[in-house]
Amino acid sequence: MRVFVAGATGAIGARLVPQLIEHGHDVIGTYRSAGGAERVEALGAEPVALDLLDARAVRQAVLEAKPDAIVHQATALAGVRFGRSLDRSFGPTNRLRTEGTDALLAAAREAGVQRFVAQSFASYRYARVGGPVKTEDDPLDPDPPAMASQTNAAMRHLDEAVTSAGGIALRYGGFYGAANDGLVRPVRKRQFPVIGTGGGISSFIHLDDAAAATVLALGHDGAGLYNIVDDEPAPMSEWLPALAAALGAKPPRHAPMWLARLIAGQGMVMMAAGSRGASNAKAKRELGWTLRYPSWREGFAAAYRS
Numbered sequence: 001m002r003v004f005v006a007g008a009t010g011a012i013g014a015r016l017v018p019q020l021i022e023h024g025h026d027v028i029g030t031y032r033s034a035g036g037a038e039r040v041e042a043l044g045a046e047p048v049a050l051d052l053l054d055a056r057a058v059r060q061a062v063l064e065a066k067p068d069a070i071v072h073q074a075t076a077l078a079g080v081r082f083g084r085s086l087d088r089s090f091g092p093t094n095r096l097r098t099e100g101t102d103a104l105l106a107a108a109r110e111a112g113v114q115r116f117v118a119q120s121f122a123s124y125r126y127a128r129v130g131g132p133v134k135t136e137d138d139p140l141d142p143d144p145p146a147m148a149s150q151t152n153a154a155m156r157h158l159d160e161a162v163t164s165a166g167g168i169a170l171r172y173g174g175f176y177g178a179a180n181d182g183l184v185r186p187v188r189k190r191q192f193p194v195i196g197t198g199g200g201i202s203s204f205i206h207l208d209d210a211a212a213a214t215v216l217a218l219g220h221d222g223a224g225l226y227n228i229v230d231d232e233p234a235p236m237s238e239w240l241p242a243l244a245a246a247l248g249a250k251p252p253r254h255a256p257m258w259l260a261r262l263i264a265g266q267g268m269v270m271m272a273a274g275s276r277g278a279s280n281a282k283a284k285r286e287l288g289w290t291l292r293y294p295s296w297r298e299g300f301a302a303a304y305r306s
């Protein structure tokens with residue numbers, strides 16, 4: 001297939017492009033920042049400069065590329081500082097998930113593109129009630145903290161727009177597997193504490209496994225939502241000390257809830273302490289996906305081995 005990867009230079013795009021080529025696909029990869037063309041070429045794809053927020057440019061790029069499939073992996077998270085408001089940090093990414101998705105879907109329709117796969121997110125989204133691990137059929141948080149309401153709405157928009165157009169939205173877990181993963185610096189500097197009893201559950205996914213699931217999703221008929229997470233959703237009290245150990249850092253500090261609220265804000269603490277994990281059973285069953293790193297336990301150690 002000719003596969004158009006929007007966001008080919010990102011953390012996941014750069015892992016995905018070589019795997020697509022290995023599977024015999026021709027890849028057109030988009031980038032936005034200077035130097036992107038060389039990076040896309042080095043990955044083995046044909047580079048196209050594209051701002052996904054420019055719907056006319058998206059239309060033109062897709063019509064010219066004549067792809068059989070589109071994968072939307074564009075986010076705007078490089079170098080973002082995470083403060084008390086997720087909506088502020090995710091503002092540009094939210095636009096890529098709403099306006100960018102809509103522009104790509106419209107172009108795909110016009111160009112007769114048969115397959116569409118887009119990046120969504122699993123962690124912190126499921127309703128903070130009931131058991132610790134959620135499937136795609138479980139309800140999303142109906143009442144996210146105010147500071148994350150636009151971010152949650154943007155992900156919901158992407159999920160609904162993509163699946164109602166016949167495509168697949170992949171709800172990835174927290175990415176890891178690169179030396180500059182977002183958690184590396186704060187955990188090394190002991191700036192990322194275990195909050196309260198550390199009972200909030202997270203789901204992770206190694207970037208190589210996330211890319212492998214994406215290749216399989218492209219070959220899958222029919223619309224759907226899939227959690228792309230590893231086999232071991234885990235409480236913060238377990239994964240955070242293990243991450244610190246894998247990085248050779250000192251064990252994380254502990255912050256009681258009141259202190260965490262003071263530092264990070266009520267919304268962030270609600271999400272971190274109440275979050276649920278996600279189940280990958282559907283992706284394994286329907287996509288035939290197997291993981292190289294079934295648990296972050298071995299994945300962290302492999303990713304950060306010095």
Ligand SMILES: NC(=O)c1ccc[n+]([C@@H]2O[C@H](COP(=O)([O-])OP(=O)(O)OC[C@H]3O[C@@H](n4cnc5c(N)ncnc54)[C@H](OP(=O)(O)O)[C@@H]3O)[C@@H](O)[C@H]2O)c1
Pocket residue numbers: 006007008009010011012013030031032033034036050051052053073074075076077078079096121172173174175176180181182
């Ligand atoms: N599930 C998760 O946990 C998750 C999801 C996403 C990101 N992250 C993390 O966030 C950090 C940053 O992510 P990243 O390295 O992928 O960088 P990023 O800044 O999020 O960029 C991702 C891709 O989107 C492209 N892009 C950005 N703005 C665009 C626009 N307006 N139009 C079209 N394309 C646009 C980028 O192009 P250029 O490179 O040319 O700017 C890049 O190809 C990484 O540590 C990553 O692991 C985590």
